[in-house]
Amino acid sequence: MAILQEKVGLTNKDLKKIRSMRPGRPIDLQLSTASTIKRVRTEFVGMDGTRCMIFRYPDEGKWGSLGDGIFKDKSIIARYILEDDTGEIIAFKVNIILVTTKPSHLIFTSFPLFIQSHDLRVESRAQTRIATSLFDTQSDSAICDSVVLDISIKGCRMSIDKRASGTRPKLKQVVNMYFAASKDKMSFLTGTIMNSKSDEVNLYYGVKFETPEEKVNELLQGLMLVMD
Secondary structure (H helix, E strand, C coil): CCCCCCCCCCCHHHHHHHHCCCCCCEEEEEEECCCCEEEEEEEEEEEECCCEEEEECCCHHHHCCCCCCCCCCCEEEEEEECCCCCCEEEEEEEEEEEEECCCCCEEEECCCCCCEEEECCCCCCEEEEEEEEEEECCCCCEEEEEEEEEECCCEEEEEEECCCCCCCCCCCCEEEEEECCCCCCCCEEEEEEEEEEECCCEEEEEEEECCCHHHHHHHHHHCCCCCC
């Protein structure tokens, strides 16, 4: 995705991807100057309908002076990892409308006219909503209930309601995931918590399965989730 091909027109699917961007999440900006191209990381602040997008001005203490790449009417390329079910990174070009320093140092840009997206996942994933119960593998103590949003033979992504009772899994914790929809209700997969994210309502966790792939596939077939 190093080069954005010019095209104009956002589909409804494109708009859905853009509107799934969450304030406070990291975003990469590609800036061009007379002498170089620089990629910096900052924070997505929000958008005003389809009128403009807002980014926090990158920390110049970390990235160096950026004034020659961030100014009115300058084009920049933004890259953002979606937090929904898609597992995609989207990229789009926008023009800077305004840079403010008070009350906050912000960049206001045009709304994208087009986007490109790239699937970050190598393996195919089944989209689903399967209830599971999480247990710590070492102590066999209950952690909490969760919902699997997508799953493959290598791992899954699950969500936990912030209001739900119980504790929460920790990064690198190894858990057993018991699937309520399995025939004996005792089938489980073992996995390691690899990452966590959140929005206003839910916590999201990425899990890498430690269970052998053939056993994962067997369980998925039992749940009628056939992988390509």
